[in-house]
Amino acid sequence: MGRPKKNPATAKKAVAKKAPAKRGAKPAAKKAVIVAAVAPAVTKALVAVEKATKAVAAQLVKVDAAAKKQAAAKTKANKPKATAAVKRAAASAGNKVRAEKAKLAPLKAKLRDAKVALKVAEIASKTAETEAKAKAVVVEFEASLQAKSEADLKKALADFEQSWTKSRERQIAAKVKSRTTKETKKAKAAAKKLAAKAKALATPAKKAKKPAAKKATVKK
Numbered sequence: 001m002g003r004p005k006k007n008p009a010t011a012k013k014a015v016a017k018k019a020p021a022k023r024g025a026k027p028a029a030k031k032a033v034i035v036a037a038v039a040p041a042v043t044k045a046l047v048a049v050e051k052a053t054k055a056v057a058a059q060l061v062k063v064d065a066a067a068k069k070q071a072a073a074k075t076k077a078n079k080p081k082a083t084a085a086v087k088r089a090a091a092s093a094g095n096k097v098r099a100e101k102a103k104l105a106p107l108k109a110k111l112r113d114a115k116v117a118l119k120v121a122e123i124a125s126k127t128a129e130t131e132a133k134a135k136a137v138v139v140e141f142e143a144s145l146q147a148k149s150e151a152d153l154k155k156a157l158a159d160f161e162q163s164w165t166k167s168r169e170r171q172i173a174a175k176v177k178s179r180t181t182k183e184t185k186k187a188k189a190a191a192k193k194l195a196a197k198a199k200a201l202a203t204p205a206k207k208a209k210k211p212a213a214k215k216a217t218v219k220k
Contacts, residue, residue: 039125045118052111059104066097 070093076082077090 039121041121042118042125045114045121048114049111049118052107052114056104056107056111059100059107063097063100063104066093066100069093070097 070090073086073090073093077087079086
């Protein structure tokens with residue numbers, strides 16, 4: 001018998017299962033970018049505080065260990081039959097405690113400084129965030145004013161155009177009326193002159209006809 005063939009449906013399901021993993025990876029990358037972009041100084045200060053805290057904790061362990069050894073050495077040194085070597089060991093243990101405590105002091109100071117730096121970074125970050133929000137509010141306000149200004153300008157232009165058009169129409173009507181009156185007067189005056197000229201031309205013809213009428217009466 002040959003090898004069993006793989007079920008196509010099972011193969012498709014296996015491929016389909018891989019897709020969600022790829023989709024899920026993208027949001028995580030976006031979050032990392034946002035955190036890094038928001039407050040890099042705060043992140044750096046937090047790392048410094050964590051490092052200083054670990055250093056102090058490690059040194060405290062050393063101090064505690066030295067203190068326990070010192071206590072044990074003192075107990076032995078306080079016994080009646082304690083030898084000089086035991087007493088020297090107790091003194092050495094005491095010196096070790098003092099040395100470890102001396103190392104602890106600057107580490108604690110460094111931790112305090114790191115905490116102060118973190119607080120300063122947080123305040124600076126908050127200040128920058130507040131300023132950014134204020135700028136965003138101003139930009140948004142300016143945009144709204146610009147939009148309103150454009151709307152007001154369109155309305156003002158429309159109102160002005162309507163008012164100007166009505167005013168110009170009245171002016172045109174008045175000028176047309178005035179010109180009509182003027183042209184009418186000119187036309188009437190011209191017609192009157194033409195009528196007078198026609199009358200003047202017609203009058204000599206009438207005068208020329210009158211002698212012929214007189215001759216006709218003489219023949220009686």
